[in-house]
Amino acid sequence: MNPKPFVKWAGGKRQLVQELLKHSPKKFNNYFEPFFGGGALFFELSSKDLIKQAFLNDFNEELITAYKVIKENPIDLIKELSKSKYKCDEKTFYSIRDETPIEPIKATARFIYLNKTAFNGLYRVNSKGKFNVPFGKYKNPKILDKENLLAVSKALQKDELTSTDFEKALTKAKKGDFVYFDPPYAPLNKSSFTTYTKNNFTKEDQVRLRNKAIELHKKGCFVMISNSYVDFILDLYSNKNIFTINTVHANRMINCKADKRGKIKEVIITNY
Numbered sequence: 294m295n296p297k298p299f300v301k302w303a304g305g306k307r308q309l310v311q312e313l314l315k316h317s318p319k320k321f322n323n324y325f326e327p328f329f330g331g332g333a334l335f336f337e338l339s340s341k342d343l344i345k346q347a348f349l350n351d352f353n354e355e356l357i358t359a360y361k362v363i364k365e366n367p368i369d370l371i372k373e374l375s376k377s378k379y380k381c382d383e384k385t386f387y388s389i390r391d392e393t394p395i396e397p398i399k400a401t402a403r404f405i406y407l408n409k410t411a412f413n414g415l416y417r418v419n420s421k422g423k424f425n426v427p428f429g430k431y432k433n434p435k436i437l438d439k440e441n442l443l444a445v446s447k448a449l450q451k452d453e454l455t456s457t458d459f460e461k462a463l464t465k466a467k468k469g470d471f472v473y474f475d476p477p478y479a480p481l482n483k484s485s486f487t488t489y490t491k492n493n494f495t496k497e498d499q500v501r502l503r504n505k506a507i508e509l510h511k512k513g514c515f516v517m518i519s520n521s522y523v524d525f526i527l528d529l530y531s532n533k534n535i536f537t538i539n540t541v542h543a544n545r546m547i548n549c550k551a552d553k554r555g556k557i558k559e560v561i562i563t564n565y
């Protein structure tokens with residue numbers, strides 16, 4: 294079985310994965326994904342046997358702990374998730390949400406349980422770092438997908454997993470390596486940038502990312518970047534000697550209400 298993302302993740306790239314594949318280099322050495330999230334492109338490339346070694350990183354520590362547990366200890370994780378305690382009803386949901394397991398296998402089982410049962414599969418924590426998404430009222434979510442956890446574990450065996458800022462996650466990138474950046478997107482509405490809190494990805498972070506992309510370009514890396522189609526991003530990557538901007542269309546939630554979905558323009562930027 295081919296591995297697929299084991300979490301639903303905001304900004305997940307499953308629907309754009311064929312476009313991303315089309316724009317990926319045909320041959321490369323190592324693979325770097327510093328904003329890993331659900332890792333849709335990584336799993337697609339793995340299924341096609343295109344990954345030699347991957348360096349996968351995300352700021353979200355709970356997510357990276359989960360990947361490490363799946364990589365190193367999938368059987369014990371499956372045993373934990375098989376317990377009758379992980380059932381999908383409102384009372385169980387709030388009681389598991391209130392737990393704070395420290396032991397990595399239990400913490401990962403909780404993380405997966407909440408991802409499958411919380412509203413929209415959202416991940417959101419309050420100022421104290423506590424997960425605070427309400428119950429999703431799904432009828433019969435697949436909380437334990439044994440085959441996929443084993444396939445994900447297999448795909449991760451040669452790979453390095455870290456949880457730090459994206460720049461630090463790229464120190465080992467060399468000529469011929471492929472770096473795919475899928476950062477939190479620049480907002481469609483300009484003023485949203487100013488309302489960002491300290492944990493969010495600011496304008497300065499977007500500039501830092503562009504500068505890193507230029508540095509990697511000079512090293513001889515293949516660089517691909519996803520972002521929203523907004524003037525700020527088009528200006529940031531306007532140097533045609535380095536970057537090519539490709540436009541794609543994605544179905545996104547453009548309103549808080551799920552029925553207000555629409556096609557919006559996004560960019561896939563490459564340096565090759």
Ligand SMILES: C[S@@+](CC[C@H](N)C(=O)[O-])C[C@H]1O[C@@H](n2cnc3c(N)ncnc32)[C@H](O)[C@@H]1O
Pocket residue numbers: 302303304305306307327328329330331332333334350351352353457458459460475476477478494
């Ligand atoms: C758009 S999502 C990636 C989605 C992913 N490509 C997928 O298919 O699911 C962006 C990710 O960047 C992470 N992130 C935010 N700021 C970061 C930073 N400064 N360094 C590294 N990761 C960061 C977030 O935790 C989030 O998982």
